[in-house]
Amino acid sequence: MKRIAATLVVGLLCLPLQAQEMELLYEESFDDATHYTDSVISGLPNGWAAVGATSFSAQPAIDYGKVADTGDKVIVSGYPQTSNRQDVAFSPMFEMKANTDYRIRVKYMMPGLSSRTSEMKITVGMGQDYENHLSYVYGDRDKAIDQWTLAEVIYTPSQDGQYCVGLWNSSTLSSSGDVYYDTFSIEEIASEPEPAWEATLPYKETFDDSTHYAVDAVLPNGWVSNTDNAFQTVNANEWGYVPNSGENLLVANPSYSSGRQDVTFTPMLEMEAGITYNVSFYLNLMELSRKPSFKFTVGNGQTVEAQTTVLKSYEDTSTSGWEKVEVAFTPTETGEYCFAFWACSALSMDGFMLIDDFEIASDEIVEPGWTPSIPYIETFDGDHYDGVSYLPIGWLATGDEPFITASLRSKPALSGSYYLVAPSSALGERHDIAYTPMMEMEAGVEYTASFYLYLPGGDNPATFRFTVGREQAYDMQDELYSVTDRFMTDWELVTVTYTPETTGEYCFAFWANSELASDGYYCIEDFSLRKSSDVLPPTGTIYMSTTLNSLIDGRPLLFPGMPYKMINQVDGADSYEWSVTGTAQVADPTAREPYVSFTQSGSYTIKLVATNKGGSSEFTCSLSCTVIDEGGFPTGAVSTVNDALDKVYQQADLPAYREDGSVQTQDTYEVLFHYVAGVNRYYRAIAERFEMPIDQKVEVSSVTFNLMAYGIYINTGQEDDSDKNVKLVFYPEKDGKPDLEHPFYEETANIVDKFGDMGIYLSKRIGWTLATPAELTGTFYVALEFDELMMDLDKEWTVGSFFGGDTRVHANGQTTLYVKPDVAIEGSDFVPDGEYCRADLFSPELKGYSFAVMPWIEMKEISAVSATESSVRFYASVDGSTLKVDGLNAGDVVNIYSMSGTLMASVKADDTTMYLPIADWAKGVYIIATNSRSVKFVK
Numbered sequence: 001m002k003r004i005a006a007t008l009v010v011g012l013l014c015l016p017l018q019a020q021e022m023e024l025l026y027e028e029s030f031d032d033a034t035h036y037t038d039s040v041i042s043g044l045p046n047g048w049a050a051v052g053a054t055s056f057s058a059q060p061a062i063d064y065g066k067v068a069d070t071g072d073k074v075i076v077s078g079y080p081q082t083s084n085r086q087d088v089a090f091s092p093m094f095e096m097k098a099n100t101d102y103r104i105r106v107k108y109m110m111p112g113l114s115s116r117t118s119e120m121k122i123t124v125g126m127g128q129d130y131e132n133h134l135s136y137v138y139g140d141r142d143k144a145i146d147q148w149t150l151a152e153v154i155y156t157p158s159q160d161g162q163y164c165v166g167l168w169n170s171s172t173l174s175s176s177g178d179v180y181y182d183t184f185s186i187e188e189i190a191s192e193p194e195p196a197w198e199a200t201l202p203y204k205e206t207f208d209d210s211t212h213y214a215v216d217a218v219l220p221n222g223w224v225s226n227t228d229n230a231f232q233t234v235n236a237n238e239w240g241y242v243p244n245s246g247e248n249l250l251v252a253n254p255s256y257s258s259g260r261q262d263v264t265f266t267p268m269l270e271m272e273a274g275i276t277y278n279v280s281f282y283l284n285l286m287e288l289s290r291k292p293s294f295k296f297t298v299g300n301g302q303t304v305e306a307q308t309t310v311l312k313s314y315e316d317t318s319t320s321g322w323e324k325v326e327v328a329f330t331p332t333e334t335g336e337y338c339f340a341f342w343a344c345s346a347l348s349m350d351g352f353m354l355i356d357d358f359e360i361a362s363d364e365i366v367e368p369g370w371t372p373s374i375p376y377i378e379t380f381d382g383d384h385y386d387g388v389s390y391l392p393i394g395w396l397a398t399g400d401e402p403f404i405t406a407s408l409r410s411k412p413a414l415s416g417s418y419y420l421v422a423p424s425s426a427l428g429e430r431h432d433i434a435y436t437p438m439m440e441m442e443a444g445v446e447y448t449a450s451f452y453l454y455l456p457g458g459d460n461p462a463t464f465r466f467t468v469g470r471e472q473a474y475d476m477q478d479e480l481y482s483v484t485d486r487f488m489t490d491w492e493l494v495t496v497t498y499t500p501e502t503t504g505e506y507c508f509a510f511w512a513n514s515e516l517a518s519d520g521y522y523c524i525e526d527f528s529l530r531k532s533s534d535v536l537p538p539t540g541t542i543y544m545s546t547t548l549n550s551l552i553d554g555r556p557l558l559f560p561g562m563p564y565k566m567i568n569q570v571d572g573a574d575s576y577e578w579s580v581t582g583t584a585q586v587a588d589p590t591a592r593e594p595y596v597s598f599t600q601s602g603s604y605t606i607k608l609v610a611t612n613k614g615g616s617s618e619f620t621c622s623l624s625c626t627v628i629d630e631g632g633f634p635t636g637a638v639s640t641v642n643d644a645l646d647k648v649y650q651q652a653d654l655p656a657y658r659e660d661g662s663v664q665t666q667d668t669y670e671v672l673f674h675y676v677a678g679v680n681r682y683y684r685a686i687a688e689r690f691e692m693p694i695d696q697k698v699e700v701s702s703v704t705f706n707l708m709a710y711g712i713y714i715n716t717g718q719e720d721d722s723d724k725n726v727k728l729v730f731y732p733e734k735d736g737k738p739d740l741e742h743p744f745y746e747e748t749a750n751i752v753d754k755f756g757d758m759g760i761y762l763s764k765r766i767g768w769t770l771a772t773p774a775e776l777t778g779t780f781y782v783a784l785e786f787d788e789l790m791m792d793l794d795k796e797w798t799v800g801s802f803f804g805g806d807t808r809v810h811a812n813g814q815t816t817l818y819v820k821p822d823v824a825i826e827g828s829d830f831v832p833d834g835e836y837c838r839a840d841l842f843s844p845e846l847k848g849y850s851f852a853v854m855p856w857i858e859m860k861e862i863s864a865v866s867a868t869e870s871s872v873r874f875y876a877s878v879d880g881s882t883l884k885v886d887g888l889n890a891g892d893v894v895n896i897y898s899m900s901g902t903l904m905a906s907v908k909a910d911d912t913t914m915y916l917p918i919a920d921w922a923k924g925v926y927i928i929a930t931n932s933r934s935v936k937f938v939k
Contacts, residue, residue: 025094028091031073043058053651054079054762060073064076074180075182085170085171086130091164095162098158104155106151109179110140111146120139196221199266206245219232221267226263226265236249255350260345261342263304272334273331273334277328277363279360284321285352288352290316296340297340298337370393374529374530375536377526399433401512404421414526422522426518427517433510438506439505445499445500447532449466449496450526453492459518462485462487463515490845543812544812545814547625550626556642562597564598572614578591598627630861636857637855639853641808651709652669654804657674681791684787684822689818690779697861706806709803710755712759713801726750729745730782731744731836744775747768789801817839883918885914885928893909921939924938
């Protein structure tokens with residue numbers, strides 16, 4: 001059964017719901033002026049709060065060409081319509097009671113825009129902020145909804161407290177249209193009476209569970225007696241008895257008459273013929289004037305006559321305290337049976353008879369479900385969940401801020417969608433622990449445990465331990481690995497070995513144990529345990545290389561026949577077998593990272609079967625793309641960002657450098673001002689790389705990007721930054737980086753004129769229209785280069801100037817952000833040379849980073865692609881220091897790549913044969929790719 005992750009809520013019911021008694025807690029139509037400050041309908045009603053780049057506010061529906069569901073007003077999150085929106089309107093805080101059902105209703109509409117559709121969701125949390133809204137209760141996406149639609153859910157809090165509802169515009173793609181909400185209400189549902197408890201097999205009765213009793217009852221539900229002097233439940237302490245367990249027991253008091261037949265019957269229970277039922281209870285027979293007689297029977301009815309089989313009897317006997325009675329019963333016919341306790345002394349004054357801890361079990365063979373065993377792999381995404389717990393089967397979490405299965409907005413999973421997360425501590429001195437299942441391990445055998453760890457930290461760094469022990473208990477664990485006071489900017493692989501001294505069951509444990517509060521999230525992903533000599537099947541994922549992507553529909557824009565490298569993030573494979581659906585072609589199906597080419601627009605599935613000694617694993621990558629036809633591409637914006645996969649940083653979490661040069665990716669707003677995709681103490685120039693065929697021509701008319709953080713130091717009459725400039729430059733590529741000596745186009749503007757003379761509080765879309773269109777050929781770079789700015793002024797009223805652009809991280813790990821450092825990070829081996837470099841070469845923490853700038857391009861025609869196959873066989877050969885390629889067509893663009901994906905050469909053929917000097921190239925395997933064909937050669 002699929003896991004219940006942290007984005008689900010226990011108590012979410014399917015509609016339609018039955019009519020139930022309600023108490024209205026709150027309703028809002030957004031039309032009542034008295035609900036707003038100064039009775040002016042603007043912003044949101046009193047008590048509401050909004051977060052996000054484009055805040056929700058109450059607006060006349062007619063202004064958007066809509067009709068409100070009630071009244072005139074709706075709430076809407078409008079422009080700018082950026083990608084990966086996280087715009088939320090939080091309702092006021094309400095007092096809610098644990099285990100009480102609340103009905104939440106709201107009308108919504110999301111008509112979409114052009115071919116794109118919006119996304120909405122509803123959450124519930126204990127604060128008006130992102131972090132408190134992990135409980136997802138309703139969502140809708142992937143369709144245009146142009147009529148008011150009712151969202152209706154039931155939410156059941158797990159604890160008493162203050163709660164609010166979040167109404168989201170969570171559209172993944174930009175320009176997806178608006179989300180409108182109206183007619184919001186919350187009602188408390190009157191509790192339905194709890195059904196009376198009923199006994200079922202297997203059955204255990206300790207006589208201590210109050211839910212097994214009706215009010216004022218002296219026997220559990222289903223139990224009956226034939227006389228008032230039979231057995232009844234009493235509090236042992238009040239009656240001067242010592243129970244076998246708990247506080248209560250059954251007792252039959254002495255009889256003052258002879259020949260007693262006082263009988264108490266257990267509930268009727270369905271039993272199967274031929275199945276042996278093992279019955280046990282504890283008995284204490286206490287002598288008064290005479291010794292008591294007792295028997296235990298079974299029958300098919302709760303009457304003396306139906307009790308035909310005696311299973312155990314005591315005649316004129318007392319016990320020396322509690323004595324365990326164990327009997328077995330095998331029915332000959334399937335049907336309902338019950339057991340009976342008899343106080344059956346022949347003479348009066350026979351003493352007290354006490355019963356405790358009654359239990360029925362069967363020998364029926366139950367097929368076990370999934371149980372953890374070694375080798376063990378836990379991705380926190382599979383079927384290892386029981387549908388109830390927030391952890392996989394066998395796992396245990398303890399502490400005040402326990403681990404659960406969840407995911408963070410800012411950190412995608414390495415595989416699947418979820419991983420293990422413990423939230424930041426509010427108090428410090430924490431000891432929150434997640435234990436793996438208990439698994440059998442052999443003495444003297446070495447085992448390898450591995451997992452990925454991410455500790456982003458908060459105001460303070462995190463402290464973490466990984467331990468092993470014989471019990472799921474904190475005092476039964478030995479440390480294998482630890483980190484103290486660490487910030488981690490990305491997933492880090494942890495691998496340890498352990499050799500048990502004795503054979504038995506062991507478990508491992510993940511500890512969040514910082515002494516300081518606000519230590520950030522603790523994230524665990526892809527845990528595995530195996531014998532060190534064993535091999536696990538390959539794990540990981542695959543991606544397409546970075547492409548141009550259309551702003552209009554978000555689809556990749558591919559050039560016909562151009563080879564696109566597959567990014568293989570699968571670990572532990574010995575061999576590979578790639579395939580692709582449709583008309584696409586894989587250049588070398590057995591390569592680790594082959595190239596795939598496309599000739600037609602459409603949807604494709606790329607599949608990798610990776611194999612090692614431990615088995616095979618299958619990985620797929622879906623692609624819905626537009627292949628540019630011979631007519632070119634009309635004017636439109638393109639970017640390198642994949643809105644559906646790449647990580648988006650909101651304004652509050654814009655990546656920035658700490659003083660030690662490390663990168664912080666959370667809670668940077670008004671804390672750190674040296675932004676990675678911007679101006680900082682290390683560089684003042686950034687560029688984004690756009691890959692195209694070597695002779696492809698485009699014309700750029702403007703660029704746009706989101707300005708996420710900005711402030712300019714202006715101090716009239718003194719030295720300031722009011723006259724400083726920023727330069728927009730388009731560079732060609734040379735040797736894998738911008739060619740500074742031969743820019744295609746450059747244009748300089750005053751910073752204040754371009755970005756404003758005041759700081760910004762919300763992100764701002766910047767458009768830069770070129771004085772004359774820039775004509776570009778082949779792969780190009782879009783760069784912003786700033787004059788030196790006055791930063792780190794540390795004045796009471798300003799920190800100085802700062803600039804931070806829209807920052808993304810590509811899921812495939814390819815870095816398209818380039819920087820031109822003036823100085824290196826202290827302690828780094830990097831040496832600035834006055835040129836641009838890929839950002840992750842400057843700081844490894846910047847692997848996969850991108851500056852989401854969007855040039856508006858026009859492609860009047862596609863670069864020439866031969867419409868017919870050459871009649872000559874396409875092949876390559878190496879003669880000494882020269883590479884010979886045969887079977888070309890005149891005009892073919894020949895690209896040669898190393899196995900790591902580096903472009904070694906790009907040449908346009910003028911005949912059917914081409915020669916290329918390669919004396920300086922390293923030995924190894926290379927790939928030659930033309931418009932529609934590819935071949936490998938070895939130097």
